[in-house]
Amino acid sequence: MLRISNHYVSRVVFLLLFVEVLILIGSAYAGAALRVYDGGQSAIPRFDNFLISALAFAAAIVFSMSALGMYQLNLSEGLRNPFFQKLLPSFAMGFCLLTLLFYVAPNLYFGRGIMLFVFLIGATGIFLARTIFFKTSEARILESRILFVGGGALANECRELAIRTHVYHKYDIAGFIAMPSEDSKVPKDALLEMRRDDSLLSLARRHDVEEIVVSVENRRGGAFPIKELLECKLHGVKVIDAATFFERETSQIRVDSLQPSWLVFGGGFDQSFSRIFVKRAFDLVCSAAILVVSLPVMFLTALAIWIEDRSPIFYEQERVGKNGDSFKVLKFRSMYNDAEKGGKPQWAAQNDPRVTRVGNIIRKCRIDELPQVFNVFKGEMSFVGPRPERPYFVEQLAEQVPYYNVRHSIKPGITGWAQVRYGYGASVDDAVQKLQYDLYYVKNNSLFLDLLILIDTLKVVMGSHGR
DSSP states (O other): OEEETTEEEOHHHHHHHHHHHHHHHHHHHHHHHHHHHTTOOOOOOOHHHHHHHHHHHHHHHHHHHHHTTTTSOOTTTTTSHHHHHHHHHHHHHHHHHHHHHHHHOGGGOOOHHHHHHHHHHHHHHHHHHHHHHHHHTTOGGGOEEEEEEOOSHHHHHHHHHHTOSSSSSOEEEEEEEOOTTSOOOSOGGGBOOOOTTOOHHHHHHHTTOSEEEEOOSOOOSTTSOHHHHHHHHHTTOEEEEHHHHHHHHHSOOOSSSOOHHHHHHSSOOOOOHHHHHHHHHHHHHHHHHHHHHHHHHHHHHHHHHHHHHOSOOEEEEEEEOGGGOEEEEEEEOOBOTTTTTTSSOOOOOTTOTTBOHHHHHHHHTTGGGGGGHHHHHTTSOEEESOOOOOHHHHHHHHHHSTTGGGGGGSOOEEEOHHHHHTOOOOSHHHHHHHHHHHHHHHHHOOHHHHHHHHHHHHHHHTTOOOO
16 A cells, blocks of 8 residues: 555555556557548647647546546456446546636647547557456455454454455455454464464564554553564564554544554644645635536526425534534525424434435535535635534534544535545444544545545546445
8 A cells, every 4th residue: 555645545556547647648649640640630739738738638537537436446346337337438528628628728739630539549548458457456466465463353353354355455364363362253274373482573474474463452461462563563574553454444543443542643633734724725726616617506406496495595504613613504405494393403314304306406416515615715614524513413422432523623524535435324323434434534634635535526426436
């Protein structure tokens, strides 16, 4: 795994992205060369201008492929329907983006005839690259050899993560070293026995281990091999704990097995002036762009709400923001006026009967959230962050869920890591799952992660499914 701005990215996915960018840039030059060879009259622009045009073409296609989830493919599906269903729409979306770009900057346009060749060569190159990628995804050279210290329930959960077959990062498990302080929960044939003259380092070297994952729930007592783990680390064997392993593999921070010291002494949680400044600029730029682009949609939505259920068009609701301060969030009304006539707040479910017909559409497309750009302009919210919850539920969840109030250390957002990865929550269990994504975002928030969430939000809005 690579770590970019504290966010874990698969080396395989990064390599695939890099190769496909090169293919798309190369297809631009190949298309231009074929057009000239074919006797086309269109003159190729100067090298510097054409390079910018080629980069713009690659960026538009990669952005479109990302928005349609083409870098979150299930490896077990291979080149089945999902790939073909997304390849052509992504190139169509890229064509629309390029058309808009060429309208704004006509000097980047490289000719209608060249465009045809470029798109054909680019699509063919992407298809061949994906074919090679899926054919080599089973190669053992891409697997990491790992050893688990521990054999209890926590170690077994780590094992289940490591043996997943549909993910990019695969592991070859060397085995488990059971601790006397816990009951064994892993397969017996996976347990390793250490000889008397064995050390953890010699065992790791004998099994060609690249990484050791410490998956012991209770580390107290003399049986925990802290000195041997230090020896392994000093001799080049990577050593991490279960919390870091879960964070890396699931993009979550587990709350049920989390040690407070891990949050205190671990990295992340950047609240520096530069991060706050960059995030505020990102919020304002994105919100302004969304407001301009969505004004026609917002007008039609307001009209549809009024026709179906009359006023009010907008709905204000008290939510908890940064540092636990309350504010009024602004949304398009998606429920009937008497949705909570009993006076007691209720969880919003995915197929909630209180939702109007128009509300059902705008909730699925996330249009009901658009007025919250005004909360962003006021500084009450960010464009990306944990979704703000109602005070009634915050009080309950803060009592039942450990570390729940950590999510209030930053501003809430219109969209967020939990929203693109998990969706609607309608229970305390759902709140726990979403909190684990929120904690990951609070710990690792950066401009890079915000951009990824923005792309994933487009994917959700356009009807694609997350992982």
